[in-house]
Amino acid sequence: MKLSVIIVNYNVRAYLDQCLRAVLEAMKDISGEVFVVDNLSTDGSVELVRDSYPGVKLIANTENVGFSRANNQAIRLAQGEYVLLLNPDTVVGEDVFHKVIAFMDAHPKAGGLGVKMVDGTGRFLPESKRGLPTPSVAFYKIIGLARMFPRSRVFGRYHLGHLAENDTARIEILSGACMFLRKKTLDEVGLLDESFFMYGEDIDLSYRITLGGYDNYYFPEARILHYKGESTKKSSVNYVFVFYNAMAIFAQKHFTRKGPDLFAWLIRGAIYLSAAGAIVMRFLRRALLPLLDVTGLVACLLITRHQLDPGFIFPFRTTLITLPLLLVVCNGVIGAYDRPVRPSKAFSGALFFGLLATVLLTHAQMNAVTLGHLLLFTGAAALVSLVGRLGLHLLGVRSYGWRSLDRRRILTIGSLEEAEHAMALLWQTHFGLGRRSISIRKRWKERRASAIA
Incomplete structure (x- = not known):
């Protein structure tokens, strides 16, 4: 065999x-x-x-x-x-x-x-x-030199960037x-x-x-x-711990078995420091959109606060805590923090927040709901949400781009059954397949039904 x-x-x-x-x-x-x-x-x-x-x-x-x-x-x-x-x-x-x-x-x-x-x-x-992750190679990767000089024979040995x-x-x-x-x-x-x-x-x-x-x-x-x-899931905290613990086991097995204990501790310390940094970066990536929304909303409310009716001015605690938290919750429920970024969801979250904030604050302060208040909350939320996402998109931050799979042109070469299987696989395993892919699948099914008939 x-x-x-x-x-x-x-x-x-x-x-x-x-x-x-x-x-x-x-x-x-x-x-x-x-x-x-x-x-x-x-x-x-x-x-x-x-x-x-x-x-x-x-x-x-x-x-x-x-x-x-x-x-x-x-x-x-x-x-x-x-x-x-x-x-x-x-x-x-x-x-x-x-x-x-x-x-x-x-x-x-x-x-x-x-x-x-x-x-x-x-x-x-x-x-x-890949090259062997010796202590020096691992060190260059941990401190970022491998990313800065990916084709270097010295700093880029982890992925052997000097090899075509x-x-x-x-x-x-x-x-x-x-x-x-x-x-x-x-x-x-x-x-x-x-x-x-x-x-x-x-x-x-x-x-x-x-x-x-x-x-x-x-x-x-x-x-x-x-x-x-x-x-x-490589973006999970569990992945970070499992991966870097494996690197520590490898270093202990092959590079520190015959060496002094101090060397072993230095390697393990560098590995876990890198793991901690990776965890912090993953948290920041997840929290970036909510932080942008909160910062932008607070700024808008503080700027426009003096223009509100005297009877409707709310305390700073509401401005700094309650309303920003409410916006994050509304966007989370709507799915405005999902990726790929969809401006329509950000606008829907802003509208949901505007309605909810107007009703709750009006009820709490026993005032009548006005169109001005609704427009203020909705407009502020929509402005900060869309501007923040547009800024990330224009800066070329790949994780927050507005393009998704349903904007890509996919060519399938094969039978109708093979095309349906490929689309089903994409549907099950990738986010971002939106209404366009649904219509494609419907058209395929209609053609198949007409062919059988």
Whole structure:
């Protein structure tokens, strides 16, 4: 048997379905087997494999045992000359396996291989090729020098920015999203280290492959799509702790075992300092829009406060706390803080806030509701919400751009059924598919119904 494909799944049923379709298509004319190891998913993933892919070997765990242990379960059963560890949120091309097997056959000293990965928008993923995260490399990444000088041979070694993305090259670290491994090499250097629950195990195994006298290759002639980060939400605080703890385990295992304790503490301290910084940045990104809304509303109310009727002037506590908090709640309920940014939701949140603020404050102060008060609150909220979002959009802040998937032109080449499946996958796995995509799906269904009739 030539190839054993191993996919570890956790609650990404839609991705797994697409991944298995592509894998089985790519394995035509190849002697191989496919394993799916499910870590106690609750989204129907196990039923999907059992019902739709009876030829796939399913291992359904009764607990979430982590990425390393789950892969090792299947590796011990694998019969292939080569083993592929593949994330479920990937799509492989029809010729990927043929190209990779031919390359590995021609390079007997190749112990592992990584391919060129692009994300769902077609952008190259720099983790396709990585260098060993030695203390100096990790330090350059932590303090930001790697980002400032991405193509430097010294500062940019984490992602090997000095290597062209379309050139085959020997590298040090493979990505766990798609690792082609020689089974003989695994038998010699050992399986994945199960002390890594998730993240870091690919770095550890890649390093042990090189220590065993084998080479790791980056092979861009084979390309896969990696949606990146759906198995675990990379923006979550949990991700930050798990990822940086894995880096600490790797550093402790390979760089501080024989060194002084002070060196170990310095590495661990740098890692957790970086983790703390990452958590703060994630909080600031989430809080940016509410902070802009609060600041803008307070400024508008303070500027216009003297123009209100004397009987309707409210205390500063209301200006500084009650009304800003009410605006944040209204925008949150409407969905004005969701991304991609939609100006219509910001305006709806402002209108909701204006009505609610006018009614509540008028009731509290026993005054009649006036059109002027309604226009003041609604106009102020709409102004600060739209201006703040427009400013972020014009500054080119990618996370707050106004473009969404329903503004993009998507070309589907294939049958009507394949097009419907692709749109269904996008609908289930991506935010931002709005009314236009709904109308497209309706038109497809109408055409299909007329064709059948």
